[in-house]
Amino acid sequence: MANDQVLTKEAILDAAEQVLRRYGPDKTSVVDIAKALQVSHGTLYRHFPSKTALREAVTERWLQQSVAEPLSAIIEKQHSDADEALHMWLKTLIEIKRSASLNDPEMFAMYAAVTLDATAIIAEHIDSLTGQIEVLLERGKVSGAFRYDQPADRLARAVFSATAKFHHPAHAAEWTGESADEEFGSLWKLLLSGLASSK
Amino acid sequence: MANDQVLTKEAILDAAEQVLRRYGPDKTSVVDIAKALQVSHGTLYRHFPSKTALREAVTERWLQQSVAEPLSAIIEKQHSDADEALHMWLKTLIEIKRSASLNDPEMFAMYAAVTLDATAIIAEHIDSLTGQIEVLLERGKVSGAFRYDQPADRLARAVFSATAKFHHPAHAAEWTGESADEEFGSLWKLLLSGLASSK
DNA sequence: CAAATGACAAAAAATGAATATTGTTTTTAT
DNA sequence: ATAAAAACAATATTCATTTTTTGTCATTTG
Structure with missing residues (x-):
């Protein structure tokens, strides 16, 4: 019917x-x-065409709506400093994942499962996120907040990899400990120091 | 009998x-x-006392013999530069894990399983490894190769976290791609820049 | 004609009884 | 008295069977 x-x-x-x-x-x-x-x-x-395709479509939409879009809003916002914007961007990414694992556990489990299959959807999502980081890095280079000689897309991937422990679903169990925020704080200081360093 | x-x-x-x-x-x-x-x-x-304890004891010994000891040998070696030593240390850690996942898959699977339970054994192992990084950081600070104002133990954990994608067993599936070495190369440049930066 | 249905085969998952394994206690041997 | 073996419940695993689920397609409906 x-x-x-x-x-x-x-x-x-x-x-x-x-x-x-x-x-x-x-x-x-x-x-x-x-x-x-x-x-x-x-x-x-x-x-x-299949249940798998349906699962992936659900995950893809969730990643777009719940992760990529809120983050792109930070980029639009035009912070005074690029380093502040990147810091906010990373903290937001981490908080979105942490919150989803706690408050939306079934969708998070779905996303974690799809991630294990390492599908094209996840690769595209990561391309989209590292593309956003790249924009912030380039903006920071223009403003003088960042200095680097690597290609911006490779550096963006390095920043994303370096913070994987705090946003990759495989590490979700480690996000509950109270020291997680402090640990990210240390890592951010290190990364910022690397991005802002005068040669 | x-x-x-x-x-x-x-x-x-x-x-x-x-x-x-x-x-x-x-x-x-x-x-x-x-x-x-x-x-x-x-x-x-x-x-x-239990099969679990036996599994953990096997894993603990393997981590000591196959991971911690070979790495500590690098620290003894007294490289000319602390940054070179840390680079070698990280590359060796990554290569040990990659090689184990390929050539000793059963022990690696055992280690990955024990890691999921987040037992005290793993925490101690990580303490031991970050302790080794700490030694290299302090040596680099004395020699002038590194400059940092964070406590060395926290910075050591930040370096370990930042490289998790390349040595944590949850990411083993991502180690086969050809771009993994290049990706670590980018990350190392970024980290070194952060550690070596003049303020 | 376009879109949905419902019957169907193949594949996957759930069930449950038989079997094996785990972990503790008791017994045996030295 | 010490340490291994044997016996023994409590779990866990297998495996054959039944049930559900997936995916297809000829048929039906609007």
Whole structure:
């Protein structure tokens, strides 16, 4: 029995996300999602080629909405100093992940699972984030806040790698300890010193 | 049937490691290890309180022998420059882990599993490694190669965290890509710049 | 015609009884 | 008295069976 509305990809993703939050990524079946939409499960295969593709689409949208977009807002904000902006950007990335692992555990588990498969979606997401870092690095170079001779895209990846312990889902268990903030503080001082160093 | 020799902890660890390499950490039972020693499995419980403790003891010894000791040899070597020594130390740590994941997959899997439980053994191992970094940082400060105002132990942990992507077992799948060396190269440049920076 | 359904086969997951393993206690041997 | 072996519950693992889930497709509906 079809709904009164046409069945869009977005509507399927909305339902999938809702069911996923309720049952968790392991216990959610395609039939469960179809039931929530009051359609037969076969219908979903007209919109997504496989359950895997559907899971990835849900994760991709979540990464875009919950991670990439809030971070890009920081870049728009035009901070006085590039180092301050980068500091805020990294702290925000870390806080988004930490908060998701605590307050949205099912979506976070979904994201962590998709990350393990090292799919193209994750690679693209990382490209997008390191692209944002690159903008801040270049802005800082122009303003004189940063000095570096590496290509900005490689340096951006180095900054992202260096902070992986604080935002990669594999390390989520280590984020609860009280010393995590202090540890990131030390790392930031070191990185800033490397970025701001006069030659 | 007891062996001619007395049953020592070391002999048990030797046998456990051997059996573990053959069957893998998931398929190895206490009975398998006892069989290799030609003793009854109950006997092993006089030496180790549980299978978990035995697994941890095997891992602890492996971490000491295969990771901590080779690295401490680098520190003894007294390189001309502290930055060169730290660079070598980090590259060696990374190479030990990479090589173990490829050439000693069962022990590496064991280590990765123990790491997930975040046991005291791992914390102690990390303390030991960051202690080694601390020595190099302090040596570099004395020689003038490094300049920093953070406490050396915190800075050592920052260096260790910053390089986690290249030595933490959760990231092993990412070590096969050809760009891994280049990526570490970028990160090292950034870290060195931060450590060597004049204020 | 476009879109959804529902029946279907293949693959994957859950079940449960049989088997093996773990960890403790008791017994045996020296 | 000391240390290994044997016996023994409590868990955990296997494995054959049943059930669910996935993905396809011919048919139906609007």
